[in-house]
Amino acid sequence: MNQVDYLRISLIDRCNFRCQYCMPEGAELDYILNQQLLTDEELLTLIQEVFIPLGFRRFRLTGGEPLLRPRVVELVRAIASFPQTQDLSMTTNAFLLAPIAQNLYDAGLRRINISLDSLDSDTFDQIIGNRGRPRWQRVWDGIQAAHRVGFDPLKLNVVVIPGVNDHEILDLAALTIDKQWHVRFIEFMPIGNGELFSDRGWVTSAELRQRIRDRWGLTESQVCGAGPADIFQIPGAKGTLGFISQMSECFCDRCNRMRLSADGWLRPCLLNETGQIDLKTSLRAGISTTQLREQVRHLLAIKPEINFKGRDTGTSGTYSRTMSQIGG
Ligand SMILES: Nc1nc2c(ncn2[C@@H]2O[C@H](COP(=O)(O)OP(=O)(O)OP(=O)(O)O)[C@@H](O)[C@H]2O)c(=O)[nH]1
Ligand SMILES: C[S@@+](CC[C@H](N)C(=O)[O-])C[C@H]1O[C@@H](n2cnc3c(N)ncnc32)[C@H](O)[C@@H]1O
Ligand code: SF4
Numbered sequence: 001m002n003q004v005d006y007l008r009i010s011l012i013d014r015c016n017f018r019c020q021y022c023m024p025e026g027a028e029l030d031y032i033l034n035q036q037l038l039t040d041e042e043l044l045t046l047i048q049e050v051f052i053p054l055g056f057r058r059f060r061l062t063g064g065e066p067l068l069r070p071r072v073v074e075l076v077r078a079i080a081s082f083p084q085t086q087d088l089s090m091t092t093n094a095f096l097l098a099p100i101a102q103n104l105y106d107a108g109l110r111r112i113n114i115s116l117d118s119l120d121s122d123t124f125d126q127i128i129g130n131r132g133r134p135r136w137q138r139v140w141d142g143i144q145a146a147h148r149v150g151f152d153p154l155k156l157n158v159v160v161i162p163g164v165n166d167h168e169i170l171d172l173a174a175l176t177i178d179k180q181w182h183v184r185f186i187e188f189m190p191i192g193n194g195e196l197f198s199d200r201g202w203v204t205s206a207e208l209r210q211r212i213r214d215r216w217g218l219t220e221s222q223v224c225g226a227g228p229a230d231i232f233q234i235p236g237a238k239g240t241l242g243f244i245s246q247m248s249e250c251f252c253d254r255c256n257r258m259r260l261s262a263d264g265w266l267r268p269c270l271l272n273e274t275g276q277i278d279l280k281t282s283l284r285a286g287i288s289t290t291q292l293r294e295q296v297r298h299l300l301a302i303k304p305e306i307n308f309k310g311r312d313t314g315t316s317g318t319y320s321r322t323m324s325q326i327g328g
């Protein structure tokens, strides 16, 4: 059985983007009320007294958009300062990153994954649902700032949507040739916007790899990470290419993570809503962290049965929370 030592922590469910694949079009999401968000203190208590004693050592801050969380730098500093923390990372859209990249680094964040679905400003705005001033450049500046500051590895996440950005695969892959950046292609999952999914579908990683192989060749490779990506490299490139293939290849047997939502629900599997525990309500009701630890220990024990494994009701598109609410 895999050691489950990776906690993905959603810091906030709100986002300054509305990516097509992540949020249902037109739908107004019910945002978590401020008083329902785990406070910094509650989050740190849960990490220190529940998750770390159970063996969690890697923490990823996500959202919504984690950089919208007030005092995010202080939270990073606190989590980084736990002696047991072996890996602290963040997934962000980078729109707000440039001015605080250095502060985040100084606080102890060492690696960062940034969503970048297109190199074309118009396509980018279309994907992120932006109808105001173009946003691509500011995201690009955020990526450059992350690079300058020294985040390593610096990964770029691309959700591939047929007919929207799949014509840019080679251009995006080419970023890894001269730069030590790691571009990852993610198969679109029908969990944020089921309608777009049924309309567009998804492209298999195997097909993407073939397109890249035909152009440059492709060899197996490695990069530091705790996620499910299969890593390859264009021969001689400085960076790598990752393929996250949750639709075409089941990687649940090596699942090593759980997810904590911004309102304190612990979710054992991204694609299966079974077994979630409301840690925040319990904490506020005065249940001791010792008892909570036992509940989580039990959830860890039954997690292998809950794991999606490509079999249950999983990707049915009927999830009660979107990716932005779960944390991807
Ligand atoms: N089905 C499934 N998809 C996942 C899981 N973890 C990550 N993904 C997919 O991979 C995407 C990118 O994840 P990231 O937030 O960059 O994190 P990661 O891949 O774990 O990061 P590294 O530690 O750098 O490898 C997510 O948005 C999901 O689409 C998982 O447990 N199950
Ligand atoms: C939910 S976002 C949260 C963090 C941050 N806002 C960002 O976009 O990087 C985390 C990841 O989920 C991915 N994601 C969202 N919806 C998805 C979907 N339907 N299928 C696959 N990946 C998805 C995004 O591309 C992003 O890399
Ligand atoms: S993928 Fe990230 S940036 Fe895009 S809408 Fe979802 S949470 Fe926001």
Ligand code: SF4
Pocket: 228, 251, 252, 253, 255, 256, 257, 268, 269, 270, 271, 272, 306, 307, 308, 309
């Ligand atoms: S779908 Fe569930 S079991 Fe499979 S890798 Fe993701 S979180 Fe783990």
